[in-house]
Amino acid sequence: MRARILVVDDDPALAEMLTIVLRGEGFDSAIVRDGSRALDAFREVRPDLVLLDLMLPGLSGLDVCKQIRAESGVPIIMLTAKTDTVDVVLGLESGADDYVMKPFKPKELTARVRARLRRGDVGTVERLRVADVEVDVPGHQVLRGGAPISLTPLEFDLLVALARKPRQVFTREMLLEQVWGYRHAADTRLVNVHVQRLRSKIEKDPEHPEVVVTVRGVGYRAGAA
Amino acid sequence: MTLSTPQQPARNAAAGSGSADGDAAAASSAGASVAGESPVADAVGGESVGGAAVVGAAAVGAAAPAAAEDRNDRGGGRREQRHTRDIWWRRLTHSSRSLRLRVVVMTLVLSSVVMVLLGVVLQRQIRDGLLANKQSAAIAEIENAMATARVQLVGAETNPTKLRSQLARLVQDIGNPARVSDTGAQGSTAGVFDPVVAPLRPGASVASAVGPIDDVPPPLRAEVEGGNETWQYTTVMRKNAAGVLAPVPALVVGGPVVIPRSGDAFGVYLIFLLTTEQKTLAVVQQTLLVGAAALALALGLIAFLVATAVLRPIRRASAVAARVAAGDLSERMPVRGAAELTSMASSFNGMAEAIRAQIRQLEEFGALQRRFTSDVSHELRTPLTTVRMAADTLHAGRDEFPPHLARATELMVDELDRFEDLLTDLLEISRYDAGMAELQAESVDVRTSVMDCVAAAGPVAATTGVRIITHLPDAEVRAEVDVRRVERILRNLLNNAVDHAEGGSIDVELAADEDALAIAVTDYGVGLKPGEAGLVFNRFWRADPSRQRRTGGTGLGLAIALEDARLHGGWLQAWGNPGRGARFRLTLPRVPGFMLSASPLPLRPPDDEAGDRDGVGGGGVGSVVGGGDPAANIVAGRGAYDAMRAGGPFVVGPGLGASVGAPAGPDAGARTGPDTGPHTGPEGGHG
Numbered sequence: 001m002r003a004r005i006l007v008v009d010d011d012p013a014l015a016e017m018l019t020i021v022l023r024g025e026g027f028d029s030a031i032v033r034d035g036s037r038a039l040d041a042f043r044e045v046r047p048d049l050v051l052l053d054l055m056l057p058g059l060s061g062l063d064v065c066k067q068i069r070a071e072s073g074v075p076i077i078m079l080t081a082k083t084d085t086v087d088v089v090l091g092l093e094s095g096a097d098d099y100v101m102k103p104f105k106p107k108e109l110t111a112r113v114r115a116r117l118r119r120g121d122v123g124t125v126e127r128l129r130v131a132d133v134e135v136d137v138p139g140h141q142v143l144r145g146g147a148p149i150s151l152t153p154l155e156f157d158l159l160v161a162l163a164r165k166p167r168q169v170f171t172r173e174m175l176l177e178q179v180w181g182y183r184h185a186a187d188t189r190l191v192n193v194h195v196q197r198l199r200s201k202i203e204k205d206p207e208h209p210e211v212v213v214t215v216r217g218v219g220y221r222a223g224a225a
Numbered sequence: 226m227t228l229s230t231p232q233q234p235a236r237n238a239a240a241g242s243g244s245a246d247g248d249a250a251a252a253s254s255a256g257a258s259v260a261g262e263s264p265v266a267d268a269v270g271g272e273s274v275g276g277a278a279v280v281g282a283a284a285v286g287a288a289a290p291a292a293a294e295d296r297n298d299r300g301g302g303r304r305e306q307r308h309t310r311d312i313w314w315r316r317l318t319h320s321s322r323s324l325r326l327r328v329v330v331m332t333l334v335l336s337s338v339v340m341v342l343l344g345v346v347l348q349r350q351i352r353d354g355l356l357a358n359k360q361s362a363a364i365a366e367i368e369n370a371m372a373t374a375r376v377q378l379v380g381a382e383t384n385p386t387k388l389r390s391q392l393a394r395l396v397q398d399i400g401n402p403a404r405v406s407d408t409g410a411q412g413s414t415a416g417v418f419d420p421v422v423a424p425l426r427p428g429a430s431v432a433s434a435v436g437p438i439d440d441v442p443p444p445l446r447a448e449v450e451g452g453n454e455t456w457q458y459t460t461v462m463r464k465n466a467a468g469v470l471a472p473v474p475a476l477v478v479g480g481p482v483v484i485p486r487s488g489d490a491f492g493v494y495l496i497f498l499l500t501t502e503q504k505t506l507a508v509v510q511q512t513l514l515v516g517a518a519a520l521a522l523a524l525g526l527i528a529f530l531v532a533t534a535v536l537r538p539i540r541r542a543s544a545v546a547a548r549v550a551a552g553d554l555s556e557r558m559p560v561r562g563a564a565e566l567t568s569m570a571s572s573f574n575g576m577a578e579a580i581r582a583q584i585r586q587l588e589e590f591g592a593l594q595r596r597f598t599s600d601v602s603h604e605l606r607t608p609l610t611t612v613r614m615a616a617d618t619l620h621a622g623r624d625e626f627p628p629h630l631a632r633a634t635e636l637m638v639d640e641l642d643r644f645e646d647l648l649t650d651l652l653e654i655s656r657y658d659a660g661m662a663e664l665q666a667e668s669v670d671v672r673t674s675v676m677d678c679v680a681a682a683g684p685v686a687a688t689t690g691v692r693i694i695t696h697l698p699d700a701e702v703r704a705e706v707d708v709r710r711v712e713r714i715l716r717n718l719l720n721n722a723v724d725h726a727e728g729g730s731i732d733v734e735l736a737a738d739e740d741a742l743a744i745a746v747t748d749y750g751v752g753l754k755p756g757e758a759g760l761v762f763n764r765f766w767r768a769d770p771s772r773q774r775r776t777g778g779t780g781l782g783l784a785i786a787l788e789d790a791r792l793h794g795g796w797l798q799a800w801g802n803p804g805r806g807a808r809f810r811l812t813l814p815r816v817p818g819f820m821l822s823a824s825p826l827p828l829r830p831p832d833d834e835a836g837d838r839d840g841v842g843g844g845g846v847g848s849v850v851g852g853g854d855p856a857a858n859i860v861a862g863r864g865a866y867d868a869m870r871a872g873g874p875f876v877v878g879p880g881l882g883a884s885v886g887a888p889a890g891p892d893a894g895a896r897t898g899p900d901t902g903p904h905t906g907p908e909g910g911h912g
Contacts, residue, residue, distance in 0.1 A: 014611045021614055081606040102606040103613045103645055106621075 003117050005029045006047035008038045008064060009079065010057050018051065021106045027113070035059030039067045042074075049116055050076045051109075054091060062094045069095030073152030075116035079104075092193035097154040098180060099187075115181030116154070128163040131210045131223040133202055135163050142202065154179065155198045162212060162222040171219040195220060324539075325532040332528035333521060340517035344510075351509050355502045359416070359476055360456060363497050367454065367478040370399040370420060370493050374482040378491055385433055392422045392435040392491075399493070418495045425450055425481065425490035434492075437461075441494045445479050449492040454480035461496065474499040538566045542573060554581040594659040598652060605648060609641075616641055643779075650781035654764070657788040664792050666817050669708050670701040671742055675735050678715035686723050692730040693719070702737045704815040710789040711813070714797070715744065717782035718809045722748040725807060736825040742815055743826035747808040753801025761799050761807075762787045786811075796821060800828045 005027050009015045015031045022029045032041040036058035042050065050068060054061035065076055078091045078099040088099060100112055126137040134143040137160055142149045151159065161178045162170060170178075172188040180190060199206045210223045377395045399420040421436030423446075440461040448455045456478040463473045479494040541558070548556040557577060558570040620638045623631040656662050679695050686693050722731045727750035734745045753761065760766050765780035783797075790797035793813045801807035812824040 011607050011611070014607055014614075017611045017614045017618075021618060024618065079610075103610040106614045106617045109614075 002026060002028045003048040004045060005049050005051060005113065006038075006042060006045050007031045007051045008035070008041075008056065008061070009033065009051070009053040010035075010055070011053070014053075018109075021109065022113075025106075025110045025113075033057075035061065035064050038064045042068055042072070047074060049113060050074060051079060051113075052076055052096070053079045054087065055081065062090055065091065065094040065096050069152070073150070073155075075153060077112055077116060088187070089189060089193060092190060093197075095152070095197075097152070097194075098190065111181070118181070128160065130159070130163045130166070130212075133159075133211050135160060144202070149202055151198070151201060154194060155201065158194055158198055159202070159212070162220060166222045166224070169215045169218050169221045175219070191220075325529065325536055328532040329525050329529045333525045336521045336524040337517075340521055344513045344517055347513060348506070348510060352502075352506055355505060356476075356499075359497060359499070359502060362416070363418070363456065363476055363478045363495060366418065367480050367493065367495050370495060371454075371480045371482050373399055374422065374491060374493050375484070378482060378484055378489065380484075380487065388424065389433065389435060392424070396420045396422055396435045399495075416497055416501060418497045421492075421494040421496065423492045423494070425492050436494070437496065438494075440475070440496050441477055441479065445477055445494070446492065449479040449481050449494070452481050452483075454478075458499075461498070463498065474503060538562060538569075542569065546573070549577050549580070554584065591659060594655075595661055598655045598659055598661070601652070601655075609645065609648065613641055613645070647779045647781075650779045650785060653785050654781055654788065657785070657792075662788070662792055664817060665707045665709065666705045666793075667708065668703055668705050671704055671706065671711065671737075671744070672697045672702055672735060674708055674712050675715060675733060675744060678712050678719055679733055681716065682719040682723060685720070686726075686731070689723060689726070690728040691723050691726045693723075694730055694732050696732065696734045698735060698737065702735060702742050704737070704742050704813065705817055706793060706813055707789075710792065714786040714789045714811055715746075717786040718744075718746040718811070721783060721809070722746050722750075722807075725752075726750040729806075732830075734826060737815065738823075738825045740815060740819055741812055741821055741823065741825055743810055743812045743824045745808055745810045745826045745828075745830075747806060747830050749806035752803045752806045753799065754803050758799040758801050758807075762797070794818060794821065796824065798828050800830075806830075 005022055007015050007018050007022075007029055009018065009031070010033050012033070015033065019029045019031060030041065030045045030047065032038050035056035038052075038056075038059065052061050052065060056064065059067075061078065065078070068074065068076060075098075076096045078088075078096045079102060080087060080091065080099050081102040091099060097116055098112055100109055128135040128137065132144060133149070135141075136143065140153075140156060142151055142156065142159065157179050158175065161175065172191040175191050176182045176186050176188065180186070195212055196206075199209050199212055202211050203209045212220055213223050215221055374395055377398065378391070399422075400418075419437055419440070421434060421438050421441055423434030423436075423438055423441075440459070442457055442459045445455060445457045445459075456476060459475055459477055460472045461475045462470045465471045465473075476497040476499060477494060478497070479492055482491045482493055484490070545556050545558050554577065557574045560567045560570045560574070616634070616638050619626075619634045623634045626634065675695065675697065679693050682693060719731070719733070726748040729749040732745070732747040734743075734747070736743050762783050764784045767780065787797045790811055790813070794817060795811060795813035798810050798812075799807060800810070808828065808830050810824060810826055810828050812821055812826075814821055
């Protein structure tokens with residue numbers, strides 16, 4: 001089945017070009033040009049991934065991002081022309097999984113899209129434990145005391161990556177490669193922001209994390225089971 | 226951007242270095258060990274002359290780094306001492322500059338001078354008055370005494386013994402004139418006196434005189450003997466209250482008495498002691514002194530109070546100005562009080578208002594510029610993205626095109642890359658111009674960044690036959706820097722070096738001391754002409770416009786690198802010699818905000834000497850790191866380098882990839898060829 005991608009961009013030429021490139025790579029795409037209609041389009045199209053321009057008429061990209069995130073964990077990749085660090089962090093904190101800086105090359109974009117669409121290899125029946133949290137890998141569920149915790153696929157991947165090797169300390173670069181699929185050095189803020197988001201959902205006290213533990217000066221590891 | 230160093234000094238320095246090179250070359254021929262020593266001295270000497278354009282942090286003067294470095298080499302202790310002394314000196318001069326203190330001191334000094342002058346004049350007046358009185362009284366008294374003598378000595382005895390008793394009687398009569406006449410009395414106007422009568426007959430000895438003739442000064446006696454009536458001030462010895470002989474000032478008057486018929490002559494003298502006058506004068510003097518001191522103190526106090534009162538509004542104004550300077554632009558001075566003060570206050574307020582308006586305008590401009598940058602960034606990037614994607618799509622399908630269209634597509638894609646680089650650099654520099662750049666400092670081991678950048682530059686270097694030799698310290702070089710910017714500086718320096726190395730080698734050195742770290746990138750290619758060292762940081766400046774750029778530089782790289790260095794509070798400096806190469810040195814504080822005063826690396830290459838370099842042209846790595854290579858001398862020769870010796874140089878070159886030698890001394894490194902050392906390709910993630 002071809003993956004469906006919702007392109008939210010106000011620039012008609014870019015939107016059309018994106019469609020051409022995505023079709024060429026074997027994706028279906030739908031375009032919405034107005035931020036205020038993005039959520040309706042999202043509900044209608046039910047995409048597998050959203051490409052979201054941050055500068056939009058109607059409703060800003062950050063708000064669209066929050067709206068979508070409120071009802072779905074669908075991967076969101078921001079298209080941003082701003083190199084200013086604040087905007088990138090704000091976008092990630094609004095729930096975007098990844099971002100691509102304009103101008104980008106088609107290959108760069110499709111690599112990012114594929115990385116987000118690629119689901120973890122769900123072969124074996126696997127149940128992992130981190131601290132007091134239970135991870136059902138094939139069922140894509142995280143449970144604490146039997147009660148499910150809702151995570152986005154990215155957050156789920158992040159947790160699984162850590163949980164599969166509980167003894168290993170992961171550097172941010174390792175996580176960027178395993179979870180985001182970056183082969184070269186990339187923006188480590190991606191990791192920082194998403195670890196914070198993950199913690200806010202699965203930790204009892206995000207100030208004193210037990211599930212995702214920081215190893216100072218190195219990176220992160222899973223808490224003891 | 227400004228260039229702190231004009232062309233002239235650079236040219237001078239280059240001329241100076243020429244002769245120094247000759248010496249170095251001569252020394253180097255003496256042997257490897259000597260060659261290792263002498264370039265150091267040359268390098269240091271060259272630097273203190275200012276042999277390079279210094280385009281450093283704005284706060285530090287152009288010549289300061291080199292000079293400070295020179296000082297620093299000689300020892301920190303003295304510097305500290307000087308520092309303490311400076312502080313004290315500053316405090317001292319500051320307090321002496323206090324207006325209030327100055328007013329008080331000036332008042333005290335000037336009033337003291339006036340008091341002293343006044344006191345001297347007054348004292349003299351009083352003394353002269355007292356003495357004039359005394360003199361006139363004394364003259365009246367001597368007239369009396371002479372008249373008495375003239376009467377009593379008519380028919381004076383010739384027998385000395387009888388004469389003596391006669392004279393004694395006379396003296397007694399003169400001493401108590403009341404008995405003889407009523408014109409005066411002993412102890413009245415003229416005060417107490419001692420009469421003396423001496424015969425002036427020829428042959429009469431002094432001993433025949435009656436009264437303390439010794440107290441009469443000889444010149445006076447001579448005058449009287451000559452027939453004149455006269456007076457003189459002198460000092461006589463008298464017993465004071467304690468019974469001790471002490472000198473007492475006295476007025477002696479004398480006159481001759483000639484007996485008409487016998488022609489007998491006598492000298493009559495009266496000795497007036499000036500004890501009373503002296504006492505009076507002492508009292509006057511004391512009074513004057515106490516009065517003057519009290520008055521001077523009072524004046525000082527008054528001056529202090531007046532100065533305080535006058536300065537109070539000034540102090541208030543200074544406090545207000547300080548608050549304005551601290552950023553509270555709405556602060557104003559109250560306009561009241563004396564006319565001068567209100568005019569000052571209103572001018573000040575006018576100034577503050579003008580400044581506020583100006584700053585607001587600048588802020589608006591800044592905001593406008595920032596928005597413009599952001600808008601341009603977005604507006605340009607969106608269409609560029611579309612074009613980029615379209616071009617890449619075309620490029621991907623170029624096999625289906627006829628050859629000329631396929632080639633056109635390729636050209637389009639290549640030029641789009643350049644366009645993008647240019648746009649990125651332009652936006653970066655406009656961000657600096659708008660003051661939007663901020664430092665994202667984090668603690669890192671700078672060696673990692675250096676190795677990453679060298680590895681990244683490897684492939685391009687390899688295509689031009691350039692070897693990059695890295696000298697890193699064994700210990701980690703931890704510093705709080707903005708990694709993104711530091712790596713960008715390094716990339717720019719490396720690209721620049723690769724462009725200009727002419728197929729030679731490039732040395733990358735890293736060194737650190739307690740406060741600073743330095744990275745020097747040295748190439749041995751075309752070099753820089755005199756004066757160019759300062760120009761290289763200019764935007765779009767090119768040494769030779771016809772030169773082909775291999776790394777596709779935008780012409781903004783070094784300008785951005787300089788801004789990046791400045792943002793860290795660091796220096797980026799260039800040194801070059803035509804035909805022998807160029808060296809760029811980046812010096813960064815290890816902690817942001819630290820004021821740099823010296824760099825751990827010299828700006829001139831320590832082995833800057835002609836000839837050697839050409840021998841390194843071809844061949845294997847063995848010759849690159851071998852003992853004959855100056856690059857090894859850099860490490861081996863410098864005592865200062867011992868602490869940060871590279872463990873076997875890290876080399877990137879054509880067909881070599883990156884080789885990291887064993888962490889041993891450079892001598893061992895020289896033996897450790899790439900064949901024995903562990904290899905890491907430039908694209909393989911090392912470190």
